[in-house]
Structures are given as C-alpha cells and as structure tokens.
Amino acid sequence: xxxxxxxxxxxxxxxxxxxxxxxxxxxxxxxxxxxxxxxxxxxxxxxxxxxxxxxxxxxxxxxxxxxxxxxxxxxxxxxxxxxxxxxxxxxxxxxxxxxxxxxxxxxxxxxxxxxxxxxxxxxxxxxxxxxxxxxxxxxxxxxx
Numbered sequence: 001x002x003x004x005x006x007x008x009x010x011x012x013x014x015x016x017x018x019x020x021x022x023x024x025x026x027x028x029x030x031x032x033x034x035x036x037x038x039x040x041x042x043x044x045x046x047x048x049x050x051x052x053x054x055x056x057x058x059x060x061x062x063x064x065x066x067x068x069x070x071x072x073x074x075x076x077x078x079x080x081x082x083x084x085x086x087x088x089x090x091x092x093x094x095x096x097x098x099x100x101x102x103x104x105x106x107x108x109x110x111x112x113x114x115x116x117x118x119x120x121x122x123x124x125x126x127x128x129x130x131x132x133x134x135x136x137x138x139x140x141x142x143x144x
Contacts, residue, residue, distance in 0.1 A: 002081050004088040007036045007043035007055060014052040015043065022071035032057070035068070044088050046072075046081040054081035056089055058101075065093050067103040070112075078111070086119055090144060099144050107136040116140050 007015065012032050019026035035043040035057040046054040054072035058065050067089070072081050093101055103121070105112050121140040130137035 002046050002048055002053070002079065002084050004044055004046050004084050006092075007045045007052075009033065009036055011043070011045050011052055011055075012036065015045070015055050015057075018052065018055055018071050018073055019069070021074055023069070027057075027069060035059075042092065044085050044092070046085050048076060048081075054085055056082075056085040058089060060093070060096060060098055063097055063099045065089075065096075065098045065101045067101065070103075082112075082115055083119065086115075090142070094144055101142040101144065103140050104137045105140065106131050107138050108134075113138065116142075 012029065015032050016026070016029060019032070032043070035041050040061065041057070041059045043055055043057040045052040053076040054070075056070040057068045059068060060066070070082060070085060089101070101121075103116070104127075105116065107113075107126070119142065121142045123138055124141050125139040127137035127139070129135065
C-alpha cells in the first residue's frame with residue numbers, strides 16, 4: 001500500500017537516493033535540504049511500508065506553485081505513487097490558496113506526459129531542444 005506524507009529532514013538521504021536512481025542530473029543535498037526546510041517550498045514522499053519510493057518537490061509564491069522534480073524509484077514505477085503524490089500536492093496547494101501548478105517535462109517522457117494529462121494538466125508552451133536535439137521541454141499547467 002502506498003501512503004504519502006510531507007517530507008522531513010530525516011528523508012533527505014532517501015530523496016537523494018531516489019534522485020540518483022531516477023534523474024540524469026540529480027539535485028544535490030543542499031537543494032533537497034532547502035526543499036524540506038525553507039519557507040515557500042515543500043516536498044512530499046510516497047512510501048511503501050516505511051521506505052520512501054517516490055517524491056515530489058515544489059516551490060510556491062503567492063497563488064502559483066512550480067514542481068521542480070518528481071521521481072519514482074525504478075522498481076516502483078507504474079504503481080500509482082506519482083499519481084498519489086500529485087493528488088496530495090493538489091490538496092496542499094488548495095490549503096495554501098494556490099490556484100495554478102506549473103511543471104516542465106521532457107517531450108520523450110511519455111509515461112509522465114500521459115499521467116499529467118490524465119490528471120488535468122494542460123500543455124501551454126514548449127522549449128525546442130531544451131534537453132538536447134529532439135528533446136523538447138513541454139510546459140504544463142494545472143488549474144485548481
């Protein structure tokens with residue numbers, strides 16, 4: 001069973017591990033620490049049993065939130081963790097008075113794009129070849 005909760009400083013090492021397993025350019029410890037300890041930022045972890053298997057990190061200003069990273073351990077992909085994280089993120093955003101959530105995704109990350117569209121994100125722009133030749137950045141927004 002997958003459960004979600006807000007991340008704490010005790011989760012930093014687990015989040016760093018998730019990043020290193022999932023991202024070409026993982027965030028460093030200072031970036032992750034800032035997510036879980038700074039105002040205007042937050043991270044949410046998804047757990048199977050007591051181990052974090054996925055996380056989302058975001059920052060917000062006034063009524064807008066931007067997702068910086070979302071990743072799932074390779075062994076736990078396509079099991080609902082990212083969907084659960086985003087649903088909790090939407091709930092947190094509503095409680096903060098946030099009305100729009102933004103994110104950017106690689107145009108070749110078909111699984112993530114499909115999930116975002118199923119959850120109601122809308123593509124509003126593109127950055128051509130942002131991640132390299134033929135790999136555009138797609139910009140999405142979710143209106144709460």
